[in-house]
Amino acid sequence: MSRTSVYVEQISPRSTPEQVSEGIARLLHPFDLARMADGKTVLIKPNLSGESGPANTDPRVIYGVVRAFEQAGASALVGDGSIIGVDTMSVMREIGLIDALKGTRAEIVDLKTGRYVETRVRRGRCAKQVALAEAASAADLIVSVAKMKTHDATAVSLCMKNLSGLMHEYDMLHFHHVNVSECIVDLVATVKPALNIVDGLMAMDTFGAGPVEMGCVIAGTDPVAVDATASRAMGVDPAGIYAGTLAESHIKRAHERGLGEMKDIEVVGDLPSAQFAPPPASLNEISIPDGIEIIDGDPCPACIAMLATVLQKSQISNNKLGNTVILVGPNAPPPEKTKGRTIIIGNCLHRLQSTTQGSVFVIGCPPNATYDVLPVLEA
Numbered sequence: 001m002s003r004t005s006v007y008v009e010q011i012s013p014r015s016t017p018e019q020v021s022e023g024i025a026r027l028l029h030p031f032d033l034a035r036m037a038d039g040k041t042v043l044i045k046p047n048l049s050g051e052s053g054p055a056n057t058d059p060r061v062i063y064g065v066v067r068a069f070e071q072a073g074a075s076a077l078v079g080d081g082s083i084i085g086v087d088t089m090s091v092m093r094e095i096g097l098i099d100a101l102k103g104t105r106a107e108i109v110d111l112k113t114g115r116y117v118e119t120r121v122r123r124g125r126c127a128k129q130v131a132l133a134e135a136a137s138a139a140d141l142i143v144s145v146a147k148m149k150t151h152d153a154t155a156v157s158l159c160m161k162n163l164s165g166l167m168h169e170y171d172m173l174h175f176h177h178v179n180v181s182e183c184i185v186d187l188v189a190t191v192k193p194a195l196n197i198v199d200g201l202m203a204m205d206t207f208g209a210g211p212v213e214m215g216c217v218i219a220g221t222d223p224v225a226v227d228a229t230a231s232r233a234m235g236v237d238p239a240g241i242y243a244g245t246l247a248e249s250h251i252k253r254a255h256e257r258g259l260g261e262m263k264d265i266e267v268v269g270d271l272p273s274a275q276f277a278p279p280p281a282s283l284n285e286i287s288i289p290d291g292i293e294i295i296d297g298d299p300c301p302a303c304i305a306m307l308a309t310v311l312q313k314s315q316i317s318n319n320k321l322g323n324t325v326i327l328v329g330p331n332a333p334p335p336e337k338t339k340g341r342t343i344i345i346g347n348c349l350h351r352l353q354s355t356t357q358g359s360v361f362v363i364g365c366p367p368n369a370t371y372d373v374l375p376v377l378e379a
């Protein structure tokens with residue numbers, strides 16, 4: 001059996017759009033796009049999450065991918081739905097995507113403004129059906145064009161995680177509420193991108209240096225192999241990331257469910273090598289404001305990173321400080337006595353919900369920082 005191939009092309013982050021486009025053409029040459037896409041409608045799905053600029057897919061990479069598919073005879077749509085509460089078209093304008101695509105025939109679509117189609121998840125472990133944007137359901141092919149970055153909920157966000165933007169916001173939140181890693185695998189089993197491309201021109205070291213010059217793009221037909229390879233470029237072991245009670249690596253889970261190869265991969269081209277900062281490994285590594293007590297039940301890195309984000313963003317009023325106890329991690333004991341309010345975080349502590357008086361339980365594995373935990377903390 002032939003090994004799964006993943007291709008890497010070096011492209012300087014200081015390249016012009018045309019130079020990036022030429023690099024993308026070289027990267028995609030082995031895939032015979034004419035055979036794959038001639039006469040077809042291709043939804044090109046960048047990561048336009050709407051977080052800070054460098055966390056989104058570079059418009060020059062999107063331009064290069066559109067050009068490659070148009071030259072192969074395809075009709076290209078470029079579409080995404082940004083993270084919950086963020087206007088996708090604003091993100092597209094802010095990062096210069098609309099201007100970048102002016103020389104192409106691509107149609108730009110805000111997936112959040114169209115219809116959604118309830119779609120059955122075959123052999124889903126967490127989700128039985130998801131609402132997919134109609135543009136995704138109607139397209140002949142989907143191409144995931146992800147940003148190379150580390151991420152608080154899933155350790156890395158690459159081609160598989162990128163598919164979340166195809167879903168209705170309700171399902172995005174539902175994924176967090178059930179088990180985000182396993183749900184992503186359900187989504188990959190349903191959507192199956194024809195091609196997976198990672199933009200590593202400027203990658204995002206979320207827990208460390210911020211934007212990092214990696215100067216590469218990576219592509220392959222196997223989403224697991226592409227994500228595993230891009231993880232290794234960032235110094236993140238795809239088998240080990242976020243090993244926890246429930247929050248194991250979505251890459252490892254996808255491999256185990258037969259959706260792609262994680263180990264036996266032929267990497268064609270020079271893969272850069274870096275060591276991105278890991279997420280905080282213990283609650284001692286995050287900044288906790290005076291007056292908030294956290295009961296440490298050995299939480300997974302996903303919940304530690306989520307809490308770090310929440311505590312950094314929160315504008316908790318002074319009269320709530322000294323009055324708040326947060327329980328996190330599967331081994332957290334019930335509080336001996338409540339000081340005021342007790343916030344119980346995450347599905348692994350569901351057992352304490354009914355026995356802790358005056359508590360608020362926040363569902364999720366890990367819960368969403370902005371939409372689940374922050375409003376409870378600031379309430």
Ligand code: SF4
Pocket residue numbers: 244245246247298299300302303328329330345346347348349364365366367
């Ligand atoms: S909810 Fe519990 S099991 Fe899930 S990520 Fe948080 S600590 Fe881990």
